[in-house]
Amino acid sequence: xxxxxxxxxxxxxxxxxxxxxxxxxxxxxxxxxxxxxxxxxxxxxxxxxxxxxxxxxxxxxxxxxxxxxxxxxxxxxxxxxxxxxxxxxxxxxxxxxxxxxxxxxxxxxxxxxxxxxxxxxxxxxxxxxxxxxxxxxxxxxxxxxxxxxxxxxxxxxxxxxxxxxxxxxxxxxxxxxxxxxxxxxxxxxxxxxxxxxxxxxxxxxxxxxxxxxxxxxxxxxxxxxxxxxxxxxxxxxxxxxxxxxxxxxxxxxxxxxxxxxxxxxxxxxxxxxxxxxxxxxxxxxxxxxxxxxxxxxxxxxxxxxxxxxxxxxxxxxxxxx
Amino acid sequence: xxxxxxxxxxxxxxxxxxxxxxxxxxxxxxxxxxxxxxxxxxxxxxxxxxxxxxxxxxxxxxxxxxxxxxxxxxxxxxxxxxxxxxxxxxxxxxxxxxxxxxxxxxxxxxxxxxxxxxxxxxxxxxxxxxxxxxxxxxxxxxxxxxxxxxxxxxxxxxxxxxxxxxxxxxxxxxxxxxxxxxxxxxxxxxxxxxxxxxxxxxxxxxxxxxxxxxxxxxxxxxxxxxxxxxxxxxxxxxxxxxxxxxxxxxxxxxxxxxxxxxxxxxxxxxxxxxxxxxxxxxxxxxxxxxxxxxxxxxxxxxxxxxxxxxxxxxxxxxxxxxxxxxxxxxxxxxxxxxxxxxxxxxxxxxxxxxxxxxxxxxxxxxxxxxxxxxxxxxxxxxxxxxxxxxxxxxxxxxxxxxxxxxxxxxxxxxxxxxxxxxxxxxxxxxxxxxxxx
Ligand SMILES: [Zn+2]
Ligand SMILES: [Zn+2]
Ligand SMILES: [Zn+2]
Ligand SMILES: [Zn+2]
Ligand SMILES: [Zn+2]
Ligand SMILES: [Zn+2]
Numbered sequence: 056x057x058x059x060x061x062x063x064x065x066x067x068x069x070x071x072x073x074x075x076x077x078x079x080x081x082x083x084x085x086x087x088x089x090x091x092x093x094x095x096x097x098x099x100x101x102x103x104x105x106x107x108x109x110x111x112x113x114x115x116x117x118x119x120x121x122x123x124x125x126x127x128x129x130x131x132x133x134x135x136x137x138x139x140x141x142x143x144x145x146x147x148x149x150x151x152x153x154x155x156x157x158x159x160x161x162x163x164x165x166x167x168x169x170x171x172x173x174x175x176x177x178x179x180x181x182x183x184x185x186x187x188x189x190x191x192x193x194x195x196x197x198x199x200x201x202x203x204x205x206x207x208x209x210x211x212x213x214x215x216x217x218x219x220x221x222x223x224x225x226x227x228x229x230x231x232x233x234x235x236x237x238x239x240x241x242x243x244x245x246x247x248x249x250x251x252x253x254x255x256x257x258x259x260x261x262x263x264x265x266x267x268x269x270x271x272x273x274x275x276x277x278x279x280x281x282x283x284x285x286x287x288x289x290x291x292x293x294x295x296x297x298x299x300x301x302x303x304x305x306x307x308x309x310x311x312x313x314x315x316x317x318x319x320x321x322x323x324x325x326x327x328x329x330x331x332x333x334x335x336x337x338x339x340x341x342x343x344x345x346x347x348x349x350x351x352x353x354x355x356x357x358x359x360x361x362x363x364x365x366x367x368x369x370x371x372x373x374x375x376x
Numbered sequence: 377x378x379x380x381x382x383x384x385x386x387x388x389x390x391x392x393x394x395x396x397x398x399x400x401x402x403x404x405x406x407x408x409x410x411x412x413x414x415x416x417x418x419x420x421x422x423x424x425x426x427x428x429x430x431x432x433x434x435x436x437x438x439x440x441x442x443x444x445x446x447x448x449x450x451x452x453x454x455x456x457x458x459x460x461x462x463x464x465x466x467x468x469x470x471x472x473x474x475x476x477x478x479x480x481x482x483x484x485x486x487x488x489x490x491x492x493x494x495x496x497x498x499x500x501x502x503x504x505x506x507x508x509x510x511x512x513x514x515x516x517x518x519x520x521x522x523x524x525x526x527x528x529x530x531x532x533x534x535x536x537x538x539x540x541x542x543x544x545x546x547x548x549x550x551x552x553x554x555x556x557x558x559x560x561x562x563x564x565x566x567x568x569x570x571x572x573x574x575x576x577x578x579x580x581x582x583x584x585x586x587x588x589x590x591x592x593x594x595x596x597x598x599x600x601x602x603x604x605x606x607x608x609x610x611x612x613x614x615x616x617x618x619x620x621x622x623x624x625x626x627x628x629x630x631x632x633x634x635x636x637x638x639x640x641x642x643x644x645x646x647x648x649x650x651x652x653x654x655x656x657x658x659x660x661x662x663x664x665x666x667x668x669x670x671x672x673x674x675x676x677x678x679x680x681x682x683x684x685x686x687x688x689x690x691x692x693x694x695x696x697x698x699x700x701x702x703x704x705x706x707x708x709x710x711x712x713x714x715x716x717x718x719x720x721x722x723x724x725x726x727x728x729x730x731x732x733x734x735x736x737x738x739x740x741x742x743x744x745x746x747x748x749x750x751x752x753x754x755x756x757x758x759x760x761x762x763x764x765x766x767x768x769x770x771x772x773x774x775x776x777x778x779x780x781x782x783x784x785x786x787x788x789x790x791x792x793x794x795x796x797x798x799x800x801x802x803x804x805x806x807x808x809x810x811x812x813x
Pocket of ligand 4 (some may be wrong): 720721
């Protein structure tokens with residue numbers, strides 16, 4: 056517990072998804088503004104929990120990812136923020152810089168006809184590079200005591216559906232996080248479950264939580280995502296209930312549950328193919344005939360749709376045990 | 377024919393020259409037949425004859441006593457190697473399962489390999505596991521120890537290198553004691569591989585430092601059942617060759633070797649890393665793209681049930697369990713993946729197992745070292761990935777292939793990255809933060 060922890064927060068800022076989320080036809084509408092006020096409170100509690108805690112905030116916008124705030128690079132923005140005798144300065148700094156930068160990015164976005172896909176991969180890889188930068192002991196500096204090295208984690212607040220074309224980069228990011236012992240937590244604020252982020256949380260030992268009551272976002276954030284990974288062995292934080300291990304095929308980028316795999320390079324195809332498009336291996340005719348005969352009669356489920364009977368609702372109270 | 381002449385003269389001319397050369401070699405005291413195989417190991421000398429050297433001894437300080445130059449040289453070498461590497465590196469992979477059987481008997485405390493056989497084995501085993509998982513992404517490794525006359529399960533079969541490395545890093549739990557028992561340990565390893573699917577390989581790798589084994593029964597029965605289960609046993613001996621050890625390897629199609637010194641020990645271990653398919657292909661080079669091992673496999677990606685789900689019967693053990701995986705085709709409940717579904721026969725793997733190797737298929741293009749900012753209209757002041765500010769003043773002297781400004785530009789998205797991010801993106805993340813692929 057004495058270790059400081061680093062939190063990299065990734066905000067999914069998709070204007071169209073947030074518009075849907077705020078629509079009053081939902082059971083629990085949540086607007087982007089309310090969402091941000093919850094998130095800022097959460098960030099303040101992370102900073103308040105320990106003086107050495109560090110923080111970085113990334114935004115995944117349509118077709119672009121940006122760093123919104125980082126506790127190591129505040130110098131350039133610090134003078135812009137007016138001193139306020141009624142506010143704790145670090146809180147004030149985070150709040151105003153994050154808000155200002157989001158405002159700026161949204162204005163830059165303009166009003167395009169069609170929304171580009173969310174640059175979640177960019178934000179995720181930037182978060183990884185940033186963690187690599189701050190955990191990397193600079194050459195020439197005094198040998199750092201391993202006890203003071205931070206305990207890094209990434210929290211993704213997602214509202215967009217899976218982007219199946221980014222299957223391979225997302226998986227690569229997950230494996231590098233796994234290698235560097237970076238925990239990835241995912242909170243699905245709005246929309247259907249995302250298969251890839253479920254796997255991300257599962258593989259890195261983080262928790263994936265689907266937000267049932269969107270109006271209680273802050274409650275979820277504080278209860279589940281505020282304790283650093285080292286603490287979670289002591290207090291039982293809610294974990295995801297199910298993990299969907301489906302993959303995306305290389306040919307159509309569809310998410311499939313039964314697929315055909317090249318034994319040489321392990322490329323995934325949704326139907327039997329005579330030649331592997333990745334490594335150009337030719338497959339035996341006999342195999343093709345056998346596989347075509349034994350193919351499942353059901354067509355592969357469509358892009359990003361949940362599996363039949365997928366979600367089993369676990370109320371927060373029971374999953375907290 | 378003159379009976380007094382050299383017997384060589386009675387042979388034909390071709391043979392004569394060969395014999396003649398042989399004689400010359402023998403005159404110098406070298407046996408050419410033996411020289412071939414062991415030359416490399418002999419050069420390094422036996423472990424007890426060699427000096428104690430470690431990698432950090434080879435790093436040289438510069439005049440100022442700083443290591444900066446040496447570190448930069450290492451990084452530059454890594455960059456150059458990346459630029460030279462083929463654009464599309466494809467590896468032959470099959471699904472492997474390996475049990476690492478470590479001798480943890482008292483004989484492992486011998487100091488003929490430095491610091492001790494035990495410490496060196498743990499160190500090499502960790503390196504072995506890391507490298508093994510990189511080359512066999514679909515593989516799984518378990519760890520069994522032999523000490524005190526029994527086999528002891530140290531790490532369960534796992535596809536996650538971290539789990540295996542964790543099991544191998546808890547040194548205090550692995551303290552060597554007592555006598556080893558090959559039979560008990562092999563039986564334990566065999567039982568933990570019984571559930572595995574038929575298409576996968578089953579292998580046992582034994583690192584053995586003793587010259588004795590304490591077995592409760594006939595070890596040849598164990599050998600027979602290993603042959604029956606198609607388990608391949610390979611053994612690296614640290615002490616000397618034992619008849620039973622060689623027989624275990626020969627009968628099951630594995631490899632046997634006796635380590636002469638630290639370097640040879642590591643070579644013997646690392647020879648076992650490349651998947652067997654790779655070796656089979658290498659032997660028949662020139663066969664074109666038609667590779668007999670290549671095939672299209674039908675696989676299912678399961679759904680994992682949570683630990684809190686209501687208990688139900690699994691199809692593999694017929695026991696009440698809470699956690700498990702659901703076969704996507706028949707919805708049968710299975711305890712572990714990868715496996716073949718017991719009901720419909722579909723091969724079930726979790727997709728991360730496959731995805732671990734994809735960075736070999738789609739590598740990130742090497743970044744170009746930026747030499748000058750003169751022809752760039754508006755250079756960014758911070759690294760695109762980690763937001764680290766770039767140096768303003770170019771460094772006076774740089775190693776070949778390094779940027780004096782510490783900037784490396786992606787040829788696809790034209791964003792600039794710092795030195796650390798260049799290395800991190802290419803060696804670890806395998807995904808450019810600018811292009812998102
Ligand atoms: Zn497809
Ligand atoms: Zn292929
Ligand atoms: Zn079972
Ligand atoms: Zn089945
Ligand atoms: Zn950087
Ligand atoms: Zn790029």
